[in-house]
Amino acid sequence: MENFSFVNPVKIIFGKDTIQSLSKEIPAGSKVLITYGGGSIKRNGVYDQVVKALADFEWNEFSGIEANPHYETCMKAVQLIKEKNINYVLAVGGGSVIDATKFIVAAACFDGDDPWDILSKQATIKDALPFGTVLTISATGSEMNGGAVITKAETHDKLSFGSSKTYPKFSILDPEVTYSLPMKQVSNGVVDAFVHVVEQYVTYPVNAMIQDKFAEAILVTLITEGPKALETPENYDIRANLMWASTWALNGWIGCGVPEDWATHGIGHELTALYGLDHAQTLAIVLPGVLTVLKEQKAEKIIQFGEMVFGIYNNMSKEERINETINAVVNFFEEMQVKTRLSDYGLGQEAVNAVSNRIKERGWKLGEKENITADTVRQILTLRL
């Protein structure tokens, strides 16, 4: 196991009817800004619950945060915060609203020239406003980490940042609020969480048993409960297991002391930025290609993954076990109704060229060994045409 230090300061409040407890989490006298997306919270009753819980607070709201949130939108919220002297933000939504809020609270306190530097130059975040979250979709893990991904619409750049200053103070996870999700978003959430675990688990062995066993537990939970959620949408236990699994997939714990990959995400973000695919759709396309092209480097962990998560062992050569495992991943994504090829989304060679050129321009070397160059990306995506 590699050396590590670990802290996760986010208070989790989990379960039915927990939204009302947010009034105890926000310091009395705070001037609150509620941030949210396109309006799903108004249709499913979450907005009403939040407003009721904020009865004793002075509050304003900022809506219209889009999926794959835009820098330009976030900066409008920053302006509102300054105008209204807001000192606490409450994000009500999914990864997009929470990520946007992380950027907003950091940009509101940024003392440099241009807040976009937080993303493009990884400028240090010295301070940020405090914020809490009410999670409405289980997927990204943003509710329990300090990272965020923001897109500059003007240039189609989708970039990430992370800071110890942008962890939520608390996150409220009520699985019942996810009943109103369209099935496509349930599928996306399961695939995203699955790939988060794979990015931290399918690299090379460092004998980190606790991290590996946790990773396997999360993956088994996702492949068991994910398809059930599609069949039986309003089942509390299924939604609760999925919600908690997604949070644990990216709260830092399974990444302690192990190598991490993140190439699938790096490549996937370019596909979203250029062609508007959902985040999880890009991951379902890219991951099988990464595992195939990197199969020698990742051989030991792919075999472990196949055995511990999909039950693939016995009577097969190592090569067969690796191929079977990659097939099992593709089949799982398809079972979750997320398509796995560029052509499924109307994309072809032009996308392969555009994404690999972008990786070249950025000078990125991705993956746990930093050996995935623009040429490797071309190979990976060519396999996914």
Ligand code: NZQ
């Ligand atoms: O905008 P509204 O109307 O609220 O609708 C949303 C949105 O259209 C809808 N939705 C959310 N909760 C709902 C609901 N509809 C009905 N009922 C509910 N309870 O779902 C749609 C998708 O929401 P979004 O927040 O975009 O989904 P998700 O949580 O998957 O977030 C995706 C974003 O997170 C980033 C992605 O890149 C993408 O921008 N990620 C953030 C990470 C992090 N901070 O750690 C890691 C991830 O790898 C990921 O990159």
Ligand code: ZN
């Ligand atoms: Zn993701």
